[in-house]
Amino acid sequence: MARTILVYAERRDGALRRVAFEALGAARRLAGDDGTVHAVIAASGGAAAGAAEDAAALAARGADVVHIADDPALGAYAPEAYASMLGAAIEAVRPDALLLGHTASGRELAPRVAAACSAGHIADVIAIHKDGEGDDISFTAPLYAGKALQRRAFAHGVMWVVTVRPNNLPPAEALPEGGKTGSVVELRFTAPTLLTTLRGIVRKTSGAIDLAEADIVVAGGRGVRSAAGFEPLQALAKALGGAVGASRAACDAGYCDYSMQIGQTGKVVTPKLYIACGISGAIQHLAGMNQSKTIIAINKDPDAPIFSIADYGIVGDLFEVVPLFLEEVQRLRPIPD
Amino acid sequence: MKWVVLLKQTFDTEEKIYFTEDGIREEDVKLIINPYDEYALEEALRWKEQLGGEVIVVTCGTERTHEALRLALAMGADQAIRVSSDGIPDDSGVLADVLAAAIAPLQPDLLLAGLFAVDTGSGSVALQTAELLGLPHAGAVVKLSIGTAAELGIQPGDERPYALAVRDVEGDQETVALPLPACITAQQGLNDPRYPSLPGIMKAKRKPLIVIEPAELKPYRPLGEALIKGQPPAGNSGLLAESDSYFVPSARTYRTQLSPPPPRAAGKRLTGSPAEQAEELARELHDVLAEALDKK
Structure with missing residues (x-):
């Protein structure tokens, strides 16, 4: 079956997020060979040049039409402006499905758009299935942060709204050389008068990678013993281009900010490599990270539950092991003189 | 309030x-x-x-x-x-x-x-x-x-x-x-x-x-203005006041399957001195570490 799919290609700090390409890859599969994939990106005046480059990148990876919405109200994320932009894109494209990343903004735009369009919403999707011989599509989403998995499907005749979890679906590949690349068009859009207004932004993560999107996560638990105890973890994460997370015990003890918490409360992460340092492995923490590809546990307590799910376990002092491991990492790529 | x-x-x-x-x-x-x-x-x-x-x-x-x-x-x-x-x-x-x-x-x-x-x-x-x-x-x-x-x-x-x-x-x-x-x-x-x-x-x-x-329940009117324009009213919102009966909308999504996550078994405990453990870990993880370092 040929479908028309619209992808919200989210940008952050003036660049497309990786999850935008993952959503695009999913859209390609859902559209089928005869279907059409549209993408929409938000831009604002001066930054529109970057938007053109991003649009070209999407067109080269399988978007048949990329719509650029250019409006001053889209300069910074504003739910009403962005939701209205998606509303305008839906009117222009009349898609069978809208795909977004399950990110801070994607997960609040999706329900608003779904409700406004009487569409169904399946959230936090980690896998897409074509069932049986026919063309029935179902979506896997975790329950209880991954203690269970459910598959969901859409009722006949409704529009689909799907948010996909970063790091789980294969990103769209570049089209073969000589293939037809998509076109770039302007989306006619005028922002409504916004009720909600942005008063200020405090950047606490400048340059840091978002926990949910990081390939490598180094996480600390009660065993780090203090805020300063996170320093060796930060050094390791930095060396590997990863992000630092924490268990609830570390957050509750005040060693770090709640925005770093991984678990059933907090964030669910699925990186390629998860290094748990001084984390015992409470059930609610394990739920938030046990779908990581490779798990390393470093803990003094040989009976800590974290070892039961770790691919590699080291019984030892994190303050001793982590710096030694960092040295090994640095040995792999000596810093040029 | x-x-x-x-x-x-x-x-x-x-x-x-x-x-x-x-x-x-x-x-x-x-x-x-x-x-x-x-x-x-x-x-x-x-x-x-x-x-x-x-x-x-x-x-x-x-x-x-x-x-x-x-x-x-x-x-x-x-x-x-x-x-x-x-x-x-x-x-x-x-x-x-x-x-x-x-x-x-x-x-x-x-x-x-x-x-x-x-x-x-x-x-x-x-x-x-x-x-x-x-x-x-x-x-x-x-x-x-x-x-x-x-x-x-x-x-x-x-x-x-x-x-x-x-x-x-x-x-x-x-x-x-x-x-x-x-x-x-x-x-x-x-x-x-x-x-x-x-x-x-x-x-x-x-x-x-x-x-x-x-x-x-009764049909209801939104308390504020619709934020996403141009869409027809959803659910029971915006139904005429004279219509007095509420209908439960039909489900737009449904569950087709429920299962436990794939099991995950304990792997390998590394032994030796901390330095030896760190070295072995780096060896075991060589590919993923190299990929991360190349990407940086």
Whole structure:
């Protein structure tokens, strides 16, 4: 079956997020060979040049039409402006499905758009299935942060709204050389008068990678013993281009900010490599990270539950092991003189 | 001021999940108020204590949710409403419509909910409800102030009620101003929820806990203007006033399968001195480390 799919290609700090390409890859599969994939990106005046480059990148990876919405109200994320932009894109494209990343903004735009369009919403999707011989599509989403998995499907005749979890679906590949690349068009859009207004932004993560999107996560638990105890973890994460997370015990003890918490409360992460340092492995923490590809546990307590799910376990002092491991990492790529 | 809190009862996060033929076993499971909803409730109680008014908690569920509603009343809520989930399909869109129909007649100044529930993790119902009710929202709020636009320094001389919310955006913090009525979703760090006091528990027994059957709901009008223009009215929102009967919308999504996650076994314990362990670990992880270093 040929479908028309619209992808919200989210940008952050003036660049497309990786999850935008993952959503695009999913859209390609859902559209089928005869279907059409549209993408929409938000831009604002001066930054529109970057938007053109991003649009070209999407067109080269399988978007048949990329719509650029250019409006001053889209300069910074504003739910009403962005939701209205998606509303305008839906009117222009009349898609069978809208795909977004399950990110801070994607997960609040999706329900608003779904409700406004009487569409169904399946959230936090980690896998897409074509069932049986026919063309029935179902979506896997975790329950209880991954203690269970459910598959969901859409009722006949409704529009689909799907948010996909970063790091789980294969990103769209570049089209073969000589293939037809998509076109770039302007989306006619005028922002409504916004009720909600942005008063200020405090950047606490400048340059840091978002926990949910990081390939490598180094996480600390009660065993780090203090805020300063996170320093060796930060050094390791930095060396590997990863992000630092924490268990609830570390957050509750005040060693770090709640925005770093991984678990059933907090964030669910699925990186390629998860290094748990001084984390015992409470059930609610394990739920938030046990779908990581490779798990390393470093803990003094040989009976800590974290070892039961770790691919590699080291019984030892994190303050001793982590710096030694960092040295090994640095040995792999000596810093040029 | 009327403070309405959306509340969901969930499994305790320390509970293991056991699968039966019918799905997930619910007997003998410790149930709690979804932790994020508890932040929302606590925030409503604090603002009621400062500015007065009434805190109403609303849920959709079975009779078992009365435990959570009584707890909310013991913490200080004035009234609890349960829309019976009998005949309500498991779909976020349907739930949002049912909740919007229950909430619209309450005319809330502020609708509060958790950022997401720890069972589905989707964070969809509250914002679909906000959309159906025509309320603007601020999501993932970690600090909230309520007052007039003038008091909050938003607009001198403007006496309209506003919320000033600091929200967590993937670690960064953003401050937004929005006029009431509005909706906010609570993120961890917003407050430390209180424990109910003994007098609170005693008082809760006499507070109203109202059960509404879906058939008793009425079509509703949005409280504010639709935020996404050009779309036909959804669900029961915007139905003509003369139409008096509410219909439960049909499910837009449904579950086709439920399964435990793929099992994960313990791997290898590394031995030797810390230096040897670190070396072996780096050897075992060579490919993933090399890929990460190349990407940097």
